[in-house]
Amino acid sequence: MSTVEKVGAGAGTYVDQRLGSNRFLKRSLSKVFPDHWSFMLGEIALYSFIVILLTGTYLTLFYKPSMVEVIYQGSYVPLKGIAMSEAYASSLDISFDVRGGLLLRQMHHWAALIFVAAVSVHLLRIFFTGAFRKPREFNWIIGVVLLTLALGAGFSGYSLPDDLLSGTGLQIARGIVQAIPIIGTWGAFLLFGGQFPGDDFISRIYSVHILLIPGLILALVTVHLMMVWVQKHTQFPGPGRTNNNVVGYPLMPVYMAKAGGFFFIVFGIIALLGGLVSINPIWIFGPYTPDQVSAGSQPDWYIGWLDGMLRTMPNWETAVGGITISWNVFIPAVVLPGLIFTAMALYPFLEAWVTGDKREHHLLDRPRNAPVRTAIGVMSLTFYMLLWIGGANDIIATTFDLSINAITWFLRVALFVLPPLAFVFTKRVCLGLQRKDRDKLLHGYESGRILRLPHGEFVEVHEPLDVKERAIIESRLMTDHAPLPMPASVDAAGVANKHYRVKRLQAKLSRVWYADQIPAPTMAEIEEGQHHAAHGALSEAPLHAHADALENVPFHGGVLHTPGEEKTNQEQLNDRGGHL
Amino acid sequence: MTDVNTHEHSDHPVTSGRLPVADVPHKPRRTDVDPKAARRAERQVAGMFTLSVLFVILFVVAYVAIPKDANVYIPVLGLVGAMNLALGVTMGAAVFLIGAGAIQWAKKLMPDVEVVQERHELASEPADTAEAVDQYERGKEESGFAGYKIIRRSLLGALALFPIPLIVLLRDLWVQPTDTPNPQAELExxxxxxxxxxxxxxxxxxxxxxxxxxxxxxxxxxxxxxxxxxxxxxxxxxxxxxxxxxxxxxxxxxxxxxxxxxxxxxxxxxxxxxxxxxxxxxxxxxxxxxxxxxxxxxxxxxxxxxxxxxxxxxxxxxxxxxxxxxxxxxxxxxxxxxxxxxxxxxx
The missing domain is CATH 2.102.10.10 (Rieske [2Fe-2S] iron-sulphur domain)
Structure with missing residues (x-):
């Protein structure tokens, strides 16, 4: 035992005698974590958040959250002598006079962009693989809340430098608050401490940005991770992986080295980005003033879809009886985002209600095996992407020389037409993949090798699946579930079923959910199919070609080749059939 | 449709505890069979950690030596601030190399055999639930929460109202000027x-x-x-x-x-x-x-x-x-x- 280890063991004992920590270590050091590239998305989110906290702490040391007017005297010559808020002046100082300040600012901004992106893609991974199902519904809700907090953190941070772009974002936010019926005007005055822009807002949003939101994110991330720890990570199907086990690498040493190493990779890449790629050059547009704006103003990427909704919405407003309701702002900026996030948070419960599935799920779904869910996901993504196009309609118009009005009208129609089409298309693709899986399981995969039989017939050689692929496809056998039965309107005693309508809706939706599913082969069918392919095909195919063709068109005459055998096909044929 | 509980893969035996997964073909890595390859991997990992140290030193040198306003022309990037570039690249490389070294270590030299652990049902044992319910009932009994109706209702009322001061205190987020009757007067x-x-x-x-x-x-x-x-x-x-x-x-x-x-x-x-x-x-x-x-x-x-x-x-x-x-x-x-x-x- 080295000296360092002795000291460590001593410290471990000291702590253990006070906290009983060795009991925890005993259980935890060998804890198994499954491995998959998509599980790193959440890690990227976590690690970029740590980088945000680190760089943000440094920035608070140099930034001054004040709207007091000062005359800039720093070293950026074009703005020298110009009146601006202290917030903007200190942001310029960070960029030009604090050594490494620009690096910290750019790292902070890059890390924030990566954070929101990682959270979003992580959420998509969870959605498409059904990882939100029982018992992980709480963690899904926490995730949705974390996403909204991440958007809030991003927007509040974007507003702090008090340059022309950030101020424009605030002005829009104020317009949105003002559009909320009944409380909007008062709400805007309270938030901004009076009229726009006032002199309070930067310091207020500063405490939101550096204390309130990060505090909440930190607390929720902790709970998020604790739940992952307690419930154990989900895993993708594979050999030896069941709903009742975890297959992967132990925390000590492999997972610790990989996950720990990955933190440094993420950190390193963000630092390289901060050093190499300019982001939000706040000195270009100058200080904020409410009567100037630059053409082509664009928010950070994650606000683009909200901006797209604002841009696409028709100009509806109602002014009646002394009040004004700005549907044109209230609906796209408040109502729809509220509905979308609520629907997202409730999704696991809605799906569980429709499927009637109350089992625990630790084995992830392959997206194709839940066609309706996958279709809903792609439909939502299509909607999101269209809104993104809306958020960039001016850039698209100038780049491709199109009319903004035409783009807007296209989107107003496309937002209602394309998502349903995406739904249908995705569902069809999923079902096609299911068919392919079924065929593979029953008859092996097509090797692409064509064999000519002695009597002249051509057949394609089918190879059996390897252990891994077979286990992945067979995982469907463990996840399938039948639709709910239609309820009876009256029970056996003739008493009316009080919940009949709700139950009937549930059963109907359940039928939609499971409609068209390609039945997974039973184990008997699989064995029969492989037996048939392996031993029977050769002798039976030529003799029963006609009957086979009717029964199993795609596998007509299939010959199964056993991999690893170094024999020619003719030798194999001879071994098995002989008489051909 | 096969139920999860009735369907067992007889050809995929599940092992419990920290054991390798049976039935998965496992190819040994070069570092597992060739001591030379293992030594090469060792040198790579140590090399990356050592380079990281070097970049930290370079970072400090750049911080001290490069003038704040120096610019440098880099192809593709154009004219950029020398300080920001040097600090970002040295810090990024130093940190990245620690991560790359650790992952190389894990991939080449640590065991690459997947192991299995059993999951346990998350729901509590019925006996535990029963005991928890018992304790709750006893507490309810002892406190008299169910019996003292007036206490219960007045407590709920008090709890419902106590956030009011916290909300009232937000009123002066806008210090209303005395000559301004309402917000719209300022907007008009x-x-x-x-x-x-x-x-x-x-x-x-x-x-x-x-x-x-x-x-x-x-x-x-x-x-x-x-x-x-x-x-x-x-x-x-x-x-x-x-x-x-x-x-x-x-x-x-x-x-x-x-x-x-x-x-x-x-x-x-x-x-x-x-x-x-x-x-x-x-x-x-x-x-x-x-x-x-x-x-x-x-x-x-x-x-x-x-x-x-x-x-x-x-x-x-x-x-x-x-x-x-x-x-x-x-x-x-x-x-x-x-x-x-x-x-x-x-x-």
Whole structure:
């Protein structure tokens, strides 16, 4: 035992005698974590958040959250002598006079962009693989809340430098608050401490940005991770992986080295980005003033879809009886985002209600095996992407020389037409993949090798699946579930079923959910199919070609080749059939 | 449809505890069978950690040695700040190499055999649940929570009301000026008054009607803008009073918001978009269309500033103007309707 280890063991004992920590270590050091590239998305989110906290702490040391007017005297010559808020002046100082300040600012901004992106893609991974199902519904809700907090953190941070772009974002936010019926005007005055822009807002949003939101994110991330720890990570199907086990690498040493190493990779890449790629050059547009704006103003990427909704919405407003309701702002900026996030948070419960599935799920779904869910996901993504196009309609118009009005009208129609089409298309693709899986399981995969039989017939050689692929496809056998039965309107005693309508809706939706599913082969069918392919095909195919063709068109005459055998096909044929 | 519980893969035996997964083909890595390869991997990992140390030293050197204002030309990137580039690259490399080393170590030298652990049902044992229920019942009994109805109700009432002070305390987020009855009063007026001279934003020079050519466009504010701004220490007045002054042929004006609110074809409109308040700056001289850069609402200044496209619902408010005795443009009154985004009490 080295000296360092002795000291460590001593410290471990000291702590253990006070906290009983060795009991925890005993259980935890060998804890198994499954491995998959998509599980790193959440890690990227976590690690970029740590980088945000680190760089943000440094920035608070140099930034001054004040709207007091000062005359800039720093070293950026074009703005020298110009009146601006202290917030903007200190942001310029960070960029030009604090050594490494620009690096910290750019790292902070890059890390924030990566954070929101990682959270979003992580959420998509969870959605498409059904990882939100029982018992992980709480963690899904926490995730949705974390996403909204991440958007809030991003927007509040974007507003702090008090340059022309950030101020424009605030002005829009104020317009949105003002559009909320009944409380909007008062709400805007309270938030901004009076009229726009006032002199309070930067310091207020500063405490939101550096204390309130990060505090909440930190607390929720902790709970998020604790739940992952307690419930154990989900895993993708594979050999030896069941709903009742975890297959992967132990925390000590492999997972610790990989996950720990990955933190440094993420950190390193963000630092390289901060050093190499300019982001939000706040000195270009100058200080904020409410009567100037630059053409082509664009928010950070994650606000683009909200901006797209604002841009696409028709100009509806109602002014009646002394009040004004700005549907044109209230609906796209408040109502729809509220509905979308609520629907997202409730999704696991809605799906569980429709499927009637109350089992625990630790084995992830392959997206194709839940066609309706996958279709809903792609439909939502299509909607999101269209809104993104809306958020960039001016850039698209100038780049491709199109009319903004035409783009807007296209989107107003496309937002209602394309998502349903995406739904249908995705569902069809999923079902096609299911068919392919079924065929593979029953008859092996097509090797692409064509064999000519002695009597002249051509057949394609089918190879059996390897252990891994077979286990992945067979995982469907463990996840399938039948639709709910239609309820009876009256029970056996003739008493009316009080919940009949709700139950009937549930059963109907359940039928939609499971409609068209390609039945997974039973184990008997699989064995029969492989037996048939392996031993029977050769002798039976030529003799029963006609009957086979009717029964199993795609596998007509299939010959199964056993991999690893170094024999020619003719030798194999001879071994098995002989008489051909 | 096969139920998960009845379907067991007999050919995939599940092992428990920290055991390798049976039945998965496992190919040994080169580092597992070739000691030379293992030593090479060892050198790679140690090399990366050592390089990381080197980059930390380089970081400190760059911090001390590079002048703040030095620029350097890098192909692709162009002219960039030398300090930022050097600090970012050295710090990034130092940190990245630690991660790359650790992962290389894990991939090449640590075991690459997957192991299995059993999951345990998350729900508590029925006995545990029963005991918890017992304890709760005993607590309820002992406290008398169920029995003392008045205590229970008064406690709930007290708990429901205690956040009220916390909410009330938020009222003075806006310290309401004594002469301002409500928020809308502040939104409905600007500092434009009858006779306020129109001055060019930035230079604050008054504008002679005869100096503004047809097709011309000026971003303007009232003459007392600077004084008001210094007095109030905010940009609030500017946020409402900013205007655009344009000149077109008088016969091109199809309509305006009041009779003779122009002066010989010179029109003044608010600059603050009626959608969500962005300042509007894109004016197309030929069509007299005004386009908001934020959400692309389009207004026709030759036709009362009416909305012709986009999400804005209301026309741009017009400022009635004329000239004073010296021929300078002046406002004839404040705006007749509130400028900027709509609000509930606007009517």
């Amino acid at each position: 007026t600007t500092i434009w008054r009858k006779g306020s001279r129109i001055v060019v934003d930035g230079s604050y020079a008054p504008v002679k009607a005869s100096d503004l050519p047809v097709g011309g466009l000026i971003s303007a504010v009232p003459e007392n803008m600077m004084e008001v701004q210094e007095e109030e220490h905010t940009l609030n007045a500017r946020g409402k009073a900013a205007i655009l002054v344009v000149r077109m042929q008088p016969d091109e004006i199809r309509s305006q918001q009041g009779e003779n609110w122009d002066y010989q074809g010179i029109l003044a409109y608010s600059k603050i978009c009626t959608h969500v308040g962005c300042p509007i700056s894109l004016y197309e001289q030929r069509t007299h269309h005004l386009l908001c850069p934020c959400h692309q609402s389009t207004f026709d200044l030759a036709d009362s500033g009416n909305v012709i496209f986009g999400p804005a619902a209301r026309r741009m408010p017009q400022l009635p103007i004329g000239v004073d005795e010296e021929g300078y443009l002046v406002a004839l009154a404040d705006f007749a309707e509130p400028v900027g985004p709509s609000f509930w009490e606007r009517g």
